[in-house]
Structure formats: structure tokens, C-alpha cells
Amino acid sequence: MLQDVFLVGIGASPGIAIGSAYVVDRRRMSAVERTLEPHELEEEVRLFHAALQHSREQLEDVKKRVADPHIAEHLHIIDTHLLILKDPMLVDETVATIRREKINAEGALMRTLKGFRAVFDVIDDEYLRERRSDVDSVGDRILRNLVGVSQQSLADIERKSVVVAHDLSPADTMQMDKSRIIGFITDLGGRTSHTTILARSLGIPAVVGLESVTSQIRERMPVIIDGCTGTVVLNPSPDTFREYLDKKQFYEYQAEELTYFRGLDAVTLDGHNIILRSNIxxxxxxxxxxxxxxxxxxxxxxxxxxxxxxxxxxxxxxxxxxxxxxxxxxxxxxxxxxxxxxxxxxxxxxxxxxxxxxxxxxxxxxxxxxxxxxxxxxxxxxxxxxxxxxxxxxxxxxxxxxxxxxxxxxxxxxxxxxxxxxxxxxxxxxxxIMIETPAAALVTELLAREVDFLSVGTNDLIQYCLAVDRGNEHVAYLYEPLHPAVLRALRMICRAAQQAGVMVGICGEMAADPLYTLVLLGLGFDEWSMNAPFISQVKRIIRQVYRPEAEQLVAELFELGSAPEAARRLAGEMNRRFPSLFGKPIGGPVE
CATH class of the missing domain: 3.20.20.60 (Phosphoenolpyruvate-binding domains)
Structure with missing residues (x-):
């Protein structure tokens, strides 16, 4: 058996888990469409409504069983699934298809779900696109109840394990016992699915979007998952095991240390205060x-x-x-x-x-x-x-x-x-207003006179400024936050806001990346908004520097002629100041 098989997916919930695989069957249900006789149609409609009712009862039971207070905060997710079960677009369309096309409930439901998926698949926004997983989860539950196929509850897992599945529903995640399920990996999924939101709330490391991990892993195989980098190691060698064990211990120490910063202000050593907010x-x-x-x-x-x-x-x-x-x-x-x-x-x-x-x-x-x-x-x-x-x-x-x-x-x-x-x-x-186009950047001094605050959306600003679609694999390498044009645009925006006396914030992904913390501080952003798990890490860096030091670093970056030069200079500085945060990943390169 090969050792040290490295796989790379999406780091959905941070942390390191080392254990043996527990493979659960969560493959999507399939259904055979068949034609019905006219006298069978109403009975099929009745069976569909019975499956809906059974699905509602199952979800209500999940809600009753939730004991972890961190998970109880998220019972709205189950309520969302219960609402989907009542959604006229799902229920009425399926019933109408049964009667109109004279087909069985499974086939009619599959047609309805296909229509839902078509809507979600063309959406650009990652978060909104991930809401398709909620519909898939509910649809799969109804199909299982229609055909009478039960599935194992994760609450029944007795040994300490890393769960491996094609996909997991929010209901699955809510049933996880942290004392036994130490992490999970899936073929499907994204960073913004409800399942991964719950995993982060529980503090369970997770890597998703691995595409075919369920076909590469067997029961009880030794597994390492790194939810920070999205790395999974199958059958690790003794050397790799020791490396990741050290990394796991250091991560847990660091995570515990970061909790200290949650209640503190993001204030520099020279007393400059930054407001840190969350994107939701x-x-x-x-x-x-x-x-x-x-x-x-x-x-x-x-x-x-x-x-x-x-x-x-x-x-x-x-x-x-x-x-x-x-x-x-x-x-x-x-x-x-x-x-x-x-x-x-x-x-x-x-x-x-x-x-x-x-x-x-x-x-x-x-x-x-x-x-x-x-x-x-x-x-x-x-x-x-x-x-x-x-x-x-x-x-x-x-x-x-x-x-x-x-x-x-x-x-x-x-x-x-x-x-x-x-x-x-x-x-x-x-x-x-959001500043996310070169046009807005160029006339920020005019725009700032009309509003109370500005918020820079760096995701779009960088794309428009560099004419790069970061989702296009052929040109994504050109998406460079430290490109001289981007840095100059950000400086122009900050200076215009300061001259107008209005607050200037940033809500794009640059705000959440600790690598750019000193850059944004040196440019002069007053308010940063990011996904919540990154707040403590960014705050920790802010509290350990003087603002003039950040301003000096930014001045040096402006003297460099290319993004790669700026990236090397910044990486060197962050590595020198915060070696524990910006050290080289172990276990080989991660692309």
C-alpha cells in the first residue's frame, strides 16, 4: 500500500485531525422514472406527501436531539430545510408533474430538483451557489423515504474516527459527537455550505470538495486532514505522522492563544484603533x-x-x-x-x-x-x-x-x-457605497462628499483593475493583490476618504488574509470586515505592531515594480515578524 498519498481539497474548517477512516454511505439517491396508469396517480401523490411528512418528522427529531449549545445556535438551518419541504416550487411542481406526466413520485421529484439545480448552477456568487446543497440534502431525504432506504446516523458511530463521505447534510453534522468524530472529509462541498459553517462552529476540522476521496480510501485507513490548508494525507508514513502531530499540537496551542484576543480591541502598539467587523x-x-x-x-x-x-x-x-x-x-x-x-x-x-x-x-x-x-x-x-x-x-x-x-x-x-x-x-x-471599480477609485474624492462611509470590495476591484477573471484557470495567476496598480488604487481611495473626513473600510478577501494585515494598516483603512474565524488572527497581528512601521513597509512596496517583487518583500517581512503564522507548510508543497 502506498504511503503519503497527498490530496488537496478545500479547507472548510480549520484544525488538524489524525485518525482512522470511518466510511459512511452518503451517495446521492437515484431514481427510476416509470409511467403510471391513470388510476395510480392519486395514490402516488399520497405516497409523496407521506414521504414529505416522514422527512419533516426526521428533521424535527434531529432538532430535539441537539445538545451542544454551539450547534443549538444554528437550528435555523434545520428550520430552513423544513421550509424547503413546504416550498410550493418543490411540492406543487412535483405533484403537478405526477399528474401531468403520469409518472411516479421519484421521477417527478427528480425532475423538480433538476430545475432547482439549473438555477443555482449559473450563479456566480459562491455563497449563493452553495445553497443548492440545502435543496440537494432535502431532496435526497425525500427520495430515501419514498423508496424506503434508511441511512446510518452519525450519532451511532462509537469509535474515534475521521468520517469519510460523498457529502454530508447539516442534519448529519448536527449529530456529530466531538469526542468520537474528530474530523471529516467529503467528495462534495464548499467553504460556505451550511455543513461547513456548522463544522467551524463545532471546531471539527474538515476538508471538502475532494471529488473522489471515497473511491481512494477504505475503512480504518490511517488519515490526516489539515483543515487549514485543505490537505489530506492517506496512509501517512511515520515521518509525516510525526510532522503533523507537531503541527497539530502547535495549532491547538495557537488556537487557544487566539481566544485571548477575542475580547480585546484591535489597537496598535502606538494606540491606533482598527474596527473589525464580520461579513455574514x-x-x-x-x-x-x-x-x-x-x-x-x-x-x-x-x-x-x-x-x-x-x-x-x-x-x-x-x-x-x-x-x-x-x-x-x-x-x-x-x-x-x-x-x-x-x-x-x-x-x-x-x-x-x-x-x-x-x-x-x-x-x-x-x-x-x-x-x-x-x-x-x-x-x-x-x-x-x-x-x-x-x-x-x-x-x-x-x-x-x-x-x-x-x-x-x-x-x-x-x-x-x-x-x-x-x-x-x-x-x-x-x-x-462600495468602491469596486477603477472608475469609482479614480473619483473617490467626489463620491466621498456624498456619503457617510466607503467600503472597498477588493475582490471585484482587483478583477476589474487587472482585467482578470480569477475564476478562469487560464488567467487566475494574474490576479495579484500586490500589483502596483492595485496598491495605487487602494492608496488613492484611502487618501480621498481621509481628505473628505469619512470612514473608509474594506470588505473583500484581502481583509481576511493575515498576510495583508500590515499593508492595509499602512494604507490607512479604518474598518475591516471579514469572515468571523479570521478576526482573532488579524487582531493579534495589529496589536503587535506600530502603525508607522506598517506605513514604512507600504512605502517600500510602492518602490517595487512588480507584484512578485512586492510579494517576496511582504512574505519576508511577515515571516520575520510572525514566523509561527507564516512558516512553510509541511508535508510537501500545496498548490
Whole structure:
């Protein structure tokens, strides 16, 4: 048997796990479509409704069994699955297909699920695309109940193990006992699935998206998983085992050390304070953000509210969704970004025609200003929710002053309407814009005069600035945050904001990468927003440096002529200052 078989997937939940494999069967259910006689149709409809009811009972049972308080915070996920079981798009369409096409329930359900998947597959945003896994999980549960196939509960696993599966549902993860399940690896999955969110909350290391790991591993095979780098080692050699055992011990020591920073301010040695907030998409991420020490939400993406629906969410539905997060995060502010859709069809009411280049087409604020009725409903909901705590409004993909003024005019119109109707709201709610195009960077001094704060979306800014699609494998290597053009754009934005006297923040992935902490500090960003698990690590670095030192480093980077030169200089500096954080990965190179 080969030793040291290295696999690379997606590091979904940080940590190191060393143990033996426990393989569980979580392959997707398949179904044979067959034609029915007319007199069989209503019985098939009854069987489908019975499978729905059985699925509801199973999920309710999972909720009752949850004992871990960290998992109890996320029972909303099971509630989401229960709502999917009632979704008319799932239930009514399947029943209609049974009757119209005269086919069995399994075949009709498979057709319905195929339609769902087609919608999700064309969505660019990783988080929103990952919501397909929730529909797949619910659909698979219904199919198993239709055909009478049961599956082993992870709660029944008795020996300490690394779970290996094709995929795992949130219900599976909620049943994990940390004393026995020390980590898991899957063929499918992404960083933003509900399953991995739960794994991070439990502190269980996980690597997902390995594609075919279930075909390469057998029961009780020795396995090492590194959820930090996405590395999996099958049948490790004694030397590799010792290396990872040392790494595991150091990681656990470091993780424990980082908990010390959760309740501290992100303040430099010379007293400069940085505000660290969290990016979130759903309410169940708020407890994680608070536990990690987030001082509010710097970016709440609202697109999830518009998915898997026949019609857009009502004003009252949106008020409730925003209110829940605002109240949970109080007294810290929640920054709500208005709808940022591109060339994707999220709900039946939002039917965007196909565009040759949706990234530069009718998206974000352009779409909202075209669909003013829909935009006003969202603004009304945000304002009404602002009566329950501190809220801020963030407009995406602004490129000029005219767009800001159009947004402000519409917002003022909505304020007048709500006042006349007697609704309470924060009349002085702060408004901000996202700087994510070269156009916005070039005229930041004009834009800053119109708003209360700025937020830089580095993901799009870098792509547009360098004309690089980082999702395109042929040019992704050109996506360079330290490119001289990118650094100059970021400096231009910070200086313009400072001159205008407005707060300037950053909510792209650069904020979450500790490698760039000194760069952002030296450039002058006041507020950083990131996924919650990165907050303590970034805070730790900030608290160990003087701001002038960061400014000097940035000045040196500006003297270099290329991104590779800047990357080498920065890596050397971070390695010198923080060798425990930026040391070379063990076990061979990880690409």
C-alpha cells in the first residue's frame, strides 16, 4: 500500500485531525422514472406527501436531539430545510408533474430538483451557489423515504474516527459527537455550505470538495486532514505522522492563544484603533461573529433572501430578516448591502435577460435603479428595521456621483412615505457605497462628499483593475493583490476618504488574509470586515505592531515594480515578524 498519498481539497474548517477512516454511505439517491396508469396517480401523490411528512418528522427529531449549545445556535438551518419541504416550487411542481406526466413520485421529484439545480448552477456568487446543497440534502431525504432506504446516523458511530463521505447534510453534522468524530472529509462541498459553517462552529476540522476521496480510501485507513490548508494525507508514513502531530499540537496551542484576543480591541502598539467587523449572509452566522469578537457586521449580503422563490420577498419578510440580525448584533451596527444580482435569475419575478458579459452588465445598483419598485421595497424594509438597532445602508458597484444622488433621492422619498404612514425608523441612518471599480477609485474624492462611509470590495476591484477573471484557470495567476496598480488604487481611495473626513473600510478577501494585515494598516483603512474565524488572527497581528512601521513597509512596496517583487518583500517581512503564522507548510508543497 502506498504511503503519503497527498490530496488537496478545500479547507472548510480549520484544525488538524489524525485518525482512522470511518466510511459512511452518503451517495446521492437515484431514481427510476416509470409511467403510471391513470388510476395510480392519486395514490402516488399520497405516497409523496407521506414521504414529505416522514422527512419533516426526521428533521424535527434531529432538532430535539441537539445538545451542544454551539450547534443549538444554528437550528435555523434545520428550520430552513423544513421550509424547503413546504416550498410550493418543490411540492406543487412535483405533484403537478405526477399528474401531468403520469409518472411516479421519484421521477417527478427528480425532475423538480433538476430545475432547482439549473438555477443555482449559473450563479456566480459562491455563497449563493452553495445553497443548492440545502435543496440537494432535502431532496435526497425525500427520495430515501419514498423508496424506503434508511441511512446510518452519525450519532451511532462509537469509535474515534475521521468520517469519510460523498457529502454530508447539516442534519448529519448536527449529530456529530466531538469526542468520537474528530474530523471529516467529503467528495462534495464548499467553504460556505451550511455543513461547513456548522463544522467551524463545532471546531471539527474538515476538508471538502475532494471529488473522489471515497473511491481512494477504505475503512480504518490511517488519515490526516489539515483543515487549514485543505490537505489530506492517506496512509501517512511515520515521518509525516510525526510532522503533523507537531503541527497539530502547535495549532491547538495557537488556537487557544487566539481566544485571548477575542475580547480585546484591535489597537496598535502606538494606540491606533482598527474596527473589525464580520461579513455574514444568514442570521445563524451572528453568534459565530460575536463569539469571535466582531464589532458589528460590515457586510450583510441580502441576495439569499431572494433565492428559491416564485416571487420577491415581501417588505414584512425583509423587515423581519433584517430586524433579527440587527437585534442580535446590538449595540454594534449592521451594514446592509442592497441587492447585488447580476445576470442570474434568482426568483421568477426577477427575470434578467442573458447578457454576453453579465459582470459588466445590468447588475447591482444598476439593476436596482432600473427596478425602482423592488428597490423601494428593500429600502423601506431596511429603514423600518433600523428602528430596532443600529443599521447602515451600503449601495454596491457605484461608479459615479449621479448614481449616488439617484439612490439618495429614492431613499428620501421612502423616508417621507414611511413618516406619513407612521412607521418608526432611523431618520439619520448612515449610507455608504462600495468602491469596486477603477472608475469609482479614480473619483473617490467626489463620491466621498456624498456619503457617510466607503467600503472597498477588493475582490471585484482587483478583477476589474487587472482585467482578470480569477475564476478562469487560464488567467487566475494574474490576479495579484500586490500589483502596483492595485496598491495605487487602494492608496488613492484611502487618501480621498481621509481628505473628505469619512470612514473608509474594506470588505473583500484581502481583509481576511493575515498576510495583508500590515499593508492595509499602512494604507490607512479604518474598518475591516471579514469572515468571523479570521478576526482573532488579524487582531493579534495589529496589536503587535506600530502603525508607522506598517506605513514604512507600504512605502517600500510602492518602490517595487512588480507584484512578485512586492510579494517576496511582504512574505519576508511577515515571516520575520510572525514566523509561527507564516512558516512553510509541511508535508510537501500545496498548490
Amino acid at each position: 449572509e444568514i442570521a445563524e452566522e451572528v453568534p459565530i461573529a460575536l463569539r469571535e469578537g466582531a464589532q458589528g457586521v460590515g457586510l450583510f449580503r441580502t441576495e439569499f433572501l431572494y433565492m428559491k422563490r416564485k416571487c420577491v420577498p415581501s417588505e414584512d419578510e425583509q423587515v423581519e430578516a433584517y430586524r433579527e440580525i440587527i437585534e442580535s448584533m446590538a449595540p454594534h451596527p449592521v451594514t446592509i448591502r442592497t441587492l447585488d444580482v447580476g445576470g442570474d435569475k434568482l426568483v421568477s419575478d426577477i427575470d434578467l435577460s442573458d447578457e454576453a458579459n453579465p459582470a459588466m452588465g445590468l447588475r447591482a445598483i444598476r439593476f436596482s435603479l432600473k427596478e425602482k419598485i423592488l428597490f423601494k421595497v428593500q429600502l423601506r424594509a431596511i429603514l423600518r428595521a433600523s428602528a430596532h438597532g443600529k443599521a447602515r445602508i451600503l449601495f454596491p458597484m457605484i461608479t459615479g456621483v449621479a448614481e449616488i444622488k439617484s439612490c439618495k433621492n429614492l431613499l428620501n422619498e421612502v423616508k417621507r412615505e414611511l413618516a406619513e404612514e407612521g412607521h418608526a425608523f432611523d431618520a439619520d441612518i448612515e449610507i455608504g
